[in-house]
Amino acid sequence: MKKLFLIMSLLVIVGCKGEVAKAEINVPTAQCGMCANTISHTLKSVDGVKKVNVDLGAKVATVIFDPTVVKVVNLESAISNAGYQANETPANAEVYKTLPGCCKLPADR
Numbered sequence: 001m002k003k004l005f006l007i008m009s010l011l012v013i014v015g016c017k018g019e020v021a022k023a024e025i026n027v028p029t030a031q032c033g034m035c036a037n038t039i040s041h042t043l044k045s046v047d048g049v050k051k052v053n054v055d056l057g058a059k060v061a062t063v064i065f066d067p068t069v070v071k072v073v074n075l076e077s078a079i080s081n082a083g084y085q086a087n088e089t090p091a092n093a094e095v096y097k098t099l100p101g102c103c104k105l106p107a108d109r
């Protein structure tokens, strides 16, 4: 019985460890702090995402995530569905239209 418990605890430890990967996703259409917040909140709401940092100056979102749960392509589509371009994935045009003026490209304001 003691042995079984030990094995079970080990399984739990291994199961909770998870894998960690890092992705740097270009978000060239991010304009202001609000954009950075939106992108950050969007990514944090995705299953498997552990940490997000959006660098507005570099226009890069750095994401720490569990690659067994979520893939970079999922992160990109989450950003797209929030109205922003992510790497080569264009922003969802319908959502982009609903962004506040300050969050649109200068040409669209």
Ligand SMILES: [Cu+2]
Residues within 6 Å of the ligand: 030, 031, 032, 033, 034, 035, 036, 102, 103, 104
């Ligand atoms: Cu903005």
